[in-house]
Amino acid sequence: MSEDSAKIAVIGLGNAGLPLAAIVADSGIKVMGVDINEERCRMINQGENPIPEEVGLEELIKLHGGKRLVATPRFEDASGCKTFIVIVPVFVDAGNNPDFSIMQKALHSLGKILKKGDLVVLETTFPPGTTEGMAASRLCEASGLLPSDFFLAYSPERIMTGYSLSRLREFPKVIGGRDDESGIVAYQVYKNFISNLHLVSSARVAEMIKVMEGCYRDVNIALANELFKICQDLGVDFFEAREKANHQFCHIHLPSTGVGGHCIPVYPWFLIKEMDKRENFSNCRLLRTSREVNDEMIRYWAGRILSECMKIKKPLFSIKICIKGITFRAGVKEFYHSRNLALARLLMEKGLDAYVSDPLLSEHDVQKWGLRHIDPLTADLLFDPFLLKFEYPQKTKD
Amino acid sequence: MSEDSAKIAVIGLGNAGLPLAAIVADSGIKVMGVDINEERCRMINQGENPIPEEVGLEELIKLHGGKRLVATPRFEDASGCKTFIVIVPVFVDAGNNPDFSIMQKALHSLGKILKKGDLVVLETTFPPGTTEGMAASRLCEASGLLPSDFFLAYSPERIMTGYSLSRLREFPKVIGGRDDESGIVAYQVYKNFISNLHLVSSARVAEMIKVMEGCYRDVNIALANELFKICQDLGVDFFEAREKANHQFCHIHLPSTGVGGHCIPVYPWFLIKEMDKRENFSNCRLLRTSREVNDEMIRYWAGRILSECMKIKKPLFSIKICIKGITFRAGVKEFYHSRNLALARLLMEKGLDAYVSDPLLSEHDVQKWGLRHIDPLTADLLFDPFLLKFEYPQKTKD
Numbered sequence: 136m137s138e139d140s141a142k143i144a145v146i147g148l149g150n151a152g153l154p155l156a157a158i159v160a161d162s163g164i165k166v167m168g169v170d171i172n173e174e175r176c177r178m179i180n181q182g183e184n185p186i187p188e189e190v191g192l193e194e195l196i197k198l199h200g201g202k203r204l205v206a207t208p209r210f211e212d213a214s215g216c217k218t219f220i221v222i223v224p225v226f227v228d229a230g231n232n233p234d235f236s237i238m239q240k241a242l243h244s245l246g247k248i249l250k251k252g253d254l255v256v257l258e259t260t261f262p263p264g265t266t267e268g269m270a271a272s273r274l275c276e277a278s279g280l281l282p283s284d285f286f287l288a289y290s291p292e293r294i295m296t297g298y299s300l301s302r303l304r305e306f307p308k309v310i311g312g313r314d315d316e317s318g319i320v321a322y323q324v325y326k327n328f329i330s331n332l333h334l335v336s337s338a339r340v341a342e343m344i345k346v347m348e349g350c351y352r353d354v355n356i357a358l359a360n361e362l363f364k365i366c367q368d369l370g371v372d373f374f375e376a377r378e379k380a381n382h383q384f385c386h387i388h389l390p391s392t393g394v395g396g397h398c399i400p401v402y403p404w405f406l407i408k409e410m411d412k413r414e415n416f417s418n419c420r421l422l423r424t425s426r427e428v429n430d431e432m433i434r435y436w437a438g439r440i441l442s443e444c445m446k447i448k449k450p451l452f453s454i455k456i457c458i459k460g461i462t463f464r465a466g467v468k469e470f471y472h473s474r475n476l477a478l479a480r481l482l483m484e485k486g487l488d489a490y491v492s493d494p495l496l497s498e499h500d501v502q503k504w505g506l507r508h509i510d511p512l513t514a515d516l517l518f519d520p521f522l523l524k525f526e527y528p529q530k531t532k533d
Numbered sequence: 534m535s536e537d538s539a540k541i542a543v544i545g546l547g548n549a550g551l552p553l554a555a556i557v558a559d560s561g562i563k564v565m566g567v568d569i570n571e572e573r574c575r576m577i578n579q580g581e582n583p584i585p586e587e588v589g590l591e592e593l594i595k596l597h598g599g600k601r602l603v604a605t606p607r608f609e610d611a612s613g614c615k616t617f618i619v620i621v622p623v624f625v626d627a628g629n630n631p632d633f634s635i636m637q638k639a640l641h642s643l644g645k646i647l648k649k650g651d652l653v654v655l656e657t658t659f660p661p662g663t664t665e666g667m668a669a670s671r672l673c674e675a676s677g678l679l680p681s682d683f684f685l686a687y688s689p690e691r692i693m694t695g696y697s698l699s700r701l702r703e704f705p706k707v708i709g710g711r712d713d714e715s716g717i718v719a720y721q722v723y724k725n726f727i728s729n730l731h732l733v734s735s736a737r738v739a740e741m742i743k744v745m746e747g748c749y750r751d752v753n754i755a756l757a758n759e760l761f762k763i764c765q766d767l768g769v770d771f772f773e774a775r776e777k778a779n780h781q782f783c784h785i786h787l788p789s790t791g792v793g794g795h796c797i798p799v800y801p802w803f804l805i806k807e808m809d810k811r812e813n814f815s816n817c818r819l820l821r822t823s824r825e826v827n828d829e830m831i832r833y834w835a836g837r838i839l840s841e842c843m844k845i846k847k848p849l850f851s852i853k854i855c856i857k858g859i860t861f862r863a864g865v866k867e868f869y870h871s872r873n874l875a876l877a878r879l880l881m882e883k884g885l886d887a888y889v890s891d892p893l894l895s896e897h898d899v900q901k902w903g904l905r906h907i908d909p910l911t912a913d914l915l916f917d918p919f920l921l922k923f924e925y926p927q928k929t930k931d
Contacts, residue, residue, distance in 0.1 A: 263767050309777050335777055336770065343769045347760055347778045351785050354819075358752045361819045362745055365804050368813055369661050371741045372734065379707050379733055380745045386784050387749050406763050415766055417829075421752075421759045424822040431815075 143324075144168070144213035146241050147223035148175060148206060150186060151258065151292045154299035155222060157195040160204035162328035167213040168206040176206035188467065191300045214248040218324050221245065222258040222292060224397065226471075231404040233262060239273055246277020254286040256310070256321050257338075260345045260398065262405040266338040267313045287313040288321030289338035291345035296467055307331045311341035349402030350422055355388040356399070357425035360432050363390035392520045393432040393474030395463025400429065400472045433478040440482065440518055447515050447531050455529070456482060456489045457514035461496070461504065465521040468495045470504070475520040479506050490514065541722075542566070542611035544639050545621035546573060546604060548584060549656065549690045552697035553620060555593040558602035560726035565611040566604040574604035586865065589698040612646040616722050619643065620656040620690060622795065629802040631660060637671055644675020652684040654708070654719050655736075658743045658796065660803040664736040665711045685711040686719030687736035689743035694865055705729045709739035747800030748820055753786040754797070755823035758830050761788035790918045791830040791872030793861025798827065798870045831876040838880065838916055845913050845929050853927070854880060854887045855912035859894070859902065863919040866893045868902070873918040877904050888912065 145156040148170035160166045170176055178185050180201035184193040196204070205212075213219070223241045226234045238259060245255070255274060257266055266289040271282055278285075290310035294302045308329050312318025322334045335341050359377075366373035377387050394400045403422040410418045444454050463473035470476055482489035483506065490509030491501045498508040511517050517526040543554040546568035558564045568574055576583050578599035582591040594602070603610075611617070621639045624632045636657060643653065653672060655664050664687040669680055676683075688708035692700045706727050710716025720732045733739050757775075764771035775785050792798045801820040808816045842852050861871035868874055880887035881904065888907030889899045896906040909915055915924040 263769060307777070307780060333777060336773060339767065340769050340774050340777075343764060343767065343774045344778045347774055347785060348783050350760065351756065351778070351783050354752065354756050357819050358749065361816065362748065364813075364816045365808060366741060368808065368811060368816065369737065369741065371661060371738050375734060376738050376741045376745055379705070379731060379738075380742045380749070382705060385746050385749050387745060410763060410766065413766060415762075418759060418762045418766065421755050421819070421822055421826050424819055428819050 142166075142216060143218045143220065144216040146170075146210075146213075146219060146221045146245060147259075148172070148179065149222070149224065150189075150296055151294055151299070152220075152222040153179070153186060153196075154189060154192060154294060154303060155220065155258070155292065156204055157192060157199060158300065158303045159220075159328045160199040161195055164203075164327060166199075166204045167216055168204060169208070169210055169213050170206060171208055173208050176208055179204065179206040188297050189299055190297060195300070210244045210248055217252070218254045218256070219245055219249070220256045220258060225259050225261045226397070227401050227404050232408050233405060235261070235265075235269060239269075242270055242273040243277045246274045246280075249274060249278040249280060249285060251280065251284045252286075254288070254317075254320055254324060256288045256290055256325070258290055258292045260291055260349070260402060260405075261342065262409050263339050263342040263346065264409075266342060271313060282313075286317040286320045287338070288317045289313075289341045290321065290325060291341060293345070293348075296469075303329065305331060307333055309333045309335050309341050309344055311335040311338045313338050346402045346405050349399050350406065352388075352399045353394055353403050353429065354421060354425040355386070356391060356394050357428040359388040359390045360393075360428055360435075362387065364435060390523065391429075391432065391474075392436050392478055392523075393429045395471065395473040395475070396469060397471050400426070430474070433474050433481055436478055436518070436520070436523075437481055437485070440516065443516055443518075443525050446533050447527070448533060449515060449531055452486065452488060454488060454516060454531075455509065455514045456487055457509050457511050457517045458482070458489065458491050459511060459517055459519045460493050460521055461491050461501075461506070462493065466495070476504060476506075478520065480504075492517075540564075540614060541616045541618065542614040544568075544608075544611075544617060544619045544643060545657075546570070546577065547620070547622065548587075548694055549692055549697070550618075550620040551577070551584060551594075552587060552590060552692060552701060553618065553656070553690065554602055555590060555597065556698065556701045557618075557726045558597040559593055562601075562725060564597075564602045565614055566602060567606070567608055567611050568604060569606055571606050574606055577602065577604040586695050587697055588695060593698070608642045608646050615650070616652045616654070617643055617647070618654045618656060623657050623659045624795070625799050625802050630806050631803060633659070633663075633667060637667075640668055640671040641675045644672045644678075647672060647676040647678060647683060649678065649682045650684075652686070652715070652718055652722060654686045654688050654723070656688055656690045658689055658747070658800060658803075659740065660807050661737050661740040661744065662807075664740060669711060680711075684715040684718045685736070686715045687711075687739045688719065688723060689739060691743070691746075694867075701727065703729060705731055707731045707733050707739050707742055709733040709736045711736050744800045744803050747797050748804065750786075750797045751792055751801050751827065752819060752823040753784070754789060754792050755826040757786040757788045758791075758826055758833075760785065762833060788921065789827075789830065789872075790834050790876055790921075791827045793869065793871040793873070794867060795869050798824070828872070831872050831879055834876055834916070834918070834921075835879050835883070838914065841914055841916075841923050844931050845925070846931060847913060847929055850884065850886060852886060852914060852929075853907065853912045854885055855907050855909050855915045856880070856887065856889050857909060857915055857917045858891045858919055859889050859899075859904070860891065864893070874902060874904075876918065877902075890915075 144167045148168045156168045182197045182200040184196040228234045363373045407419040458479040461476040491506045492511040501508040512528045515531045542565045546566045554566045580595045580598040582594040626632045761771045805817045856877040859874040889904045890909040899906040913929045
């Protein structure tokens with residue numbers, strides 16, 4: 136291995152992996168990025184940024200792409216690296232159990248090039264115990280190495296799409312080893328590119344930290360949704376009450392149509408399913424209830440939409456209803472567990488004359504989801520699922 | 534009414550009322566305090582502070598007691614006042630329904646001396662709608678006045694025992710009227726002694742603000758308790774994980790034996806029971822689950838205590854177990870809905886050799902609660918319900 140070759144490999148150049156790879160490169164370290172998406176690799180190597188919404192990433196990819204940061208679809212190209220950071224997705228399946236298939240494939244391929252003395256750091260959020268359990272076994276199996284032959288640690292990504300670079304540069308980041316030595320080795324490597332880094336006592340603790348944060352968010356969004364519904368019933372303006380209720384000891388969140396995306400609606404299941412396996416069902420009553428409250432918000436909003444329809448001077452089934460956005464979050468073209476998409480589908484399934492208008496989507500994009508596009512100005516009732524506001528563009532309201 | 538007579542009456546000189554009365558007096562306004570407790574009135578008038586744990590109150594009572602702040606058990610003595618602040622307790626009964634009996638009695642007596650143009654401000658926490666509903670009716674009934682004859686507003690106390698004066702001086706306080714004019718009149722009066730004051734659109738919104746804060750606390754304590762139990766099962770140190778999980782957007786609370794006192798375990802019921810009345814049961818699933826999770830924590834801790842007993846070299850029923858504190862909070866001699874008291878009782882009911890040692894209580898005090906006092910050093914197992922820690926003073930542990 137020449138002085139010139141890459142020292143750190145980042146496996147997975149998605150929304151979480153690429154910003155991290157760019158930060159590592161920007162710290163002066165040569166990075167080999169591995170991703171199965173060949174087109175993405177080509178773009179990066181030409182200095183083109185594949186995630187335009189990520190503030191500051193364009194400059195870094197332009198500066199380092201194809202130079203200090205090289206992307207490749209082949210694991211063999213990273214065989215000279217000493218540190219491997221794995222940041223590929225883990226989803227939940229239809230039964231809400233973690234789906235490790237992509238992660239297991241990546242660990243298998245990584246095992247094939249893993250050498251004695253190498254360091255592996257996992258960044259993907261998954262159930263506590265996964266690093267020292269499943270991940271360690273897979274790496275040993277594929278590499279033929281003993282657990283003590285390589286260092287293994289966990290450091291959860293804490294990014295937020297759009298703000299990943301500032302998060303990596305400023306936000307506290309934790310790292311914990313499968314064993315004490317792994318923790319120290321991983322901490323020393325990460326310290327080169329993460330300034331606000333905190334070593335915790337184990338990989339398991341680091342895994343729990345990330346999942347706990349997600350649970351805090353999910354439960355508090357469920358609480359906001361519940362208080363919002365109660366305020367509506369009591370004739371109280373939730374937003375006015377929330378503004379004045381919140382202070383340094385009170386952090387009531389914002390209500391919504393539920394919680395979507397790859398993170399918050401997924402993480403509570405990691406704990407719920409783990410407790411189910413141990414038959415400690417009662418340990419997760421609040422987490423489970425919060426998931427249900429959030430997922431059922433689309434029924435609440437469907438009910439509110441029907442109430443609004445009663446104010447419109449047309450028969451129910453000829454009222455043109457438009458949902459203004461079906462992505463899971465405003466401004467992000469992602470649909471995973473999108474409750475807004477689910478709401479639009481629920482209205483269609485009920486036989487209502489429901490349409491979609493989404494500034495991020497073409498008419499064709501909308502049709503791909505089995506929905507119908509409409510010019511929002513021609514709708515009788517417009518529901519904005521991000522602002523939770525109703526409008527009546529056709530002035531057919533009483 | 535002479536220039537010299539009191540201008541503001543404070544009805545109820547309890548832990549919330551007396552600090553407020555002292556703050557009003559300290560702003561230069563003459564205050565008539567009304568409380569049924571004659572001994573308390575006597576003390577105050579002699580400049581003696583009946584709430585020693587309240588920081589700074591002693592100086593104020595010494596300075597103003599019997600002078601600018603006069604206490605009386607008779608409502609008639611306050612008949613010359615123009616503003617009446619009502620701050621008497623509302624509890625919940627055995628079925629968790631609000632028990633307004635003390636409040637209704639106070640409002641009836643107040644009604645008898647209420648005059649045209651007077652201002653009444655309620656400070657007690659109760660269900661949204663109570664000021665404009667029950668309170669307004671009671672005052673009209675007893676006074677013979679029309680609703681429009683007097684001003685009526687609501688401004689929830691936001692104190693915390695021990696820190697009430699600094700809370701009143703610095704913390705944001707909200708106020709809202711039954712109608713717009715009442716809101717403005719009440720705001721102008723309160724502005725004379727509360728500097729961080731915020732007028733909100735109605736009494737109902739102000740009522741909801743206070744209840745929402747309590748719900749946030751109860752739900753987040755339930756979440757902390759649930760995450761604590763999960764961490765225990767997964768072999769993760771909850772306190773380490775919590776410290777690193779918390780940041781500007783994450784506020785995981787501390788675990789406990791549950792939630793006691795007059796406030797947090799009571800306020801969620803105000804909303805739950807109100808929604809029950811409207812048959813909107815599903816609107817309060819999370820609030821209800823949180824109450825249950827918190828109340829059931831004593832069963833969890835009883836189980837943990839039994840697990841610890843298994844490590845002690847003695848038959849189960851001859852192991853001396855000592856609960857180190859039965860008040861609902863450390864350092865506050867209050868027992869309302871105390872989960873620590875409930876835990877000690879649960880252990881006794883199960884036939885275990887359970888005792889109590891509480892630095893705030895004499896042997897006699899402990900016996901009054903049907904429990905047995907012990908010198909903690911003679912116990913085999915000591916459980917501190919505030920620190921959630923076990924000790925083995927008799928060294929009988931394996």
